[in-house]
Amino acid sequence: DGGITQSPKYLFRKEGQNVTLSCEQNLNHDAMYWYRQDPGQGLRLIYYSQIVNDFQKGDIAEGYSVSREKKESFPLTVTSAQKNPTAFYLCASSSGMRETQYFGPGTRLLVL
Amino acid sequence: QKEVEQNSGPLSVPEGAIASLNCTYSDRGSQSFFWYRQYSGKSPELIMFIYSNGDKEDGRFTAQLNKASQYVSLLIRDSQPSDSATYLCAVIPVDGGYNKLIFGAGTRLAVHP
Numbered sequence: 001d002g003g004i005t006q007s008p009k010y011l012f013r014k015e016g017q018n019v020t021l022s023c024e025q026n027l028n029h030d031a032m033y034w035y036r037q038d039p040g041q042g043l044r045l046i047y048y049s050q051i052v053n054d055f056q057k058g059d060i061a062e063g064y065s066v067s068r069e070k071k072e073s074f075p076l077t078v079t080s081a082q083k084n085p086t087a088f089y090l091c092a093s094s095s096g097m098r099e100t101q102y103f104g105p106g107t108r109l110l111v112l
Numbered sequence: 113q114k115e116v117e118q119n120s121g122p123l124s125v126p127e128g129a130i131a132s133l134n135c136t137y138s139d140r141g142s143q144s145f146f147w148y149r150q151y152s153g154k155s156p157e158l159i160m161f162i163y164s165n166g167d168k169e170d171g172r173f174t175a176q177l178n179k180a181s182q183y184v185s186l187l188i189r190d191s192q193p194s195d196s197a198t199y200l201c202a203v204i205p206v207d208g209g210y211n212k213l214i215f216g217a218g219t220r221l222a223v224h225p
Contacts, residue, residue, distance in 0.1 A: 033212075040120070042200065042215040043156075058212070090155055098144060098204055101213060103155040 003027070004104035006091050011109045013078065013085060021076045021107045023091035032074040033092040033101065036060060043090060049074055050097055078109065086111050114139050114205045118216035125223055131188040133219050135201030138182070144204040145177055145184045150218065151197045159199075160186070191223045 004025045013019045025032065031050050035043040045058030049068040063082025068074055074093075078085045088108050092101040115138040125131045133147075144163055148156035162168045162175040162184065174187040184203075188195055198218040205214060 035215075040217070042116075042217040043213075044215075045212060048212065097212065100146065100158060100161055102158065103148075106155045 004091060004093055004102060006089075006104040006107050008107060009105070011107055012112050013109060014112050016080045018077055018079050019109070021078070021089055021091075021109070023074045023076065023104055024072055025074075025091075025093045025104075026072060027093055027095075027102070028071070029093035029095050029102075030071070031094045031097050031099075032068070033094075034058075034064070034066065034074070034076045035090045035092065037088040037090060046076065048097075085109055114203075114214050116201055116203050116214050116216035118199075118201050118219045120217060121220040122222045123219055125191050125221070127191060127193060127223055127225050129191050129223075131191045131195065131221055131223070133186040133188075133199050133201075133221065134183060135185065135203075135216055136183045137201075137203045137205070137214075139203070139205035139214075140179075140182060141206035142179075142182075142203045143206055145175070146202040146213070147173075147175060147184075147186045148200040148202060149197045150200055156200055188221075191221075193223050193225060196221055196223050 007022045033048045034046040047066040049055040065077045091104040094101045146161045147159045150156045160175045168175045172189045176185045200218045201216040202213045
């Protein structure tokens with residue numbers, strides 16, 4: 001059963017702490033993406049990766065980091081430099097950069 | 113600045129009516145257009161995509177694209193309460209190689225019995 005999984009579903013971050021959100025896909029997609037969604041707003045692109053070992057900053061990359069060591073995995077780290085991290089984080093993948101994107105279930109990050 | 117604009121709503125329609133959701137975009141060269149549905153607290157799911165001018169139908173859903181006027185719309189026939197959700201319009205602009213999805217903020221649809 002192909003799809004995109006994200007974990008955890010909820011994540012709590014303390015001040016000054018780095019946290020990592022997991023995203024895994026078994027769709028054999030080359031491209032993967034991370035978006036942030038704030039209440040009542042659209043999705044904003046944080047980082048994207050077109051192929052393994054390559055990734056690019058999106059529109060709001062400051063305070064975030066990613067890696068793409070395997071085709072299936074694209075973890076996102078929210079660093080302590082991100083001062084307003086509370087949001088709904090969505091991972092997506094597509095077969096190519098101009099193809100349809102499919103989303104994982106999301107991770108809701110809250111600050112303690 | 114590449115933009116995708118949607119009326120935030122809520123758009124309220126009675127059960128069985130046609131719901132019409134509209135979206136305008138700024139990049140005239142855009143070629144790929146998507147509609148996603150997002151239930152409260154859930155992730156977006158793809159409803160339809162459209163690439164060519166005109167209409168594209170899939171069950172109760174019809175996407176309409178007018179590139180000259182730079183708008184794309186989604187019609188939902190025989191609206192059901194289960195259609196109540198936020199509908200996101202997304203566009204891939206073609207401008208200097210920027211080939212990533214740009215999302216609108218979404219239109220909230222409420223279908224009442």
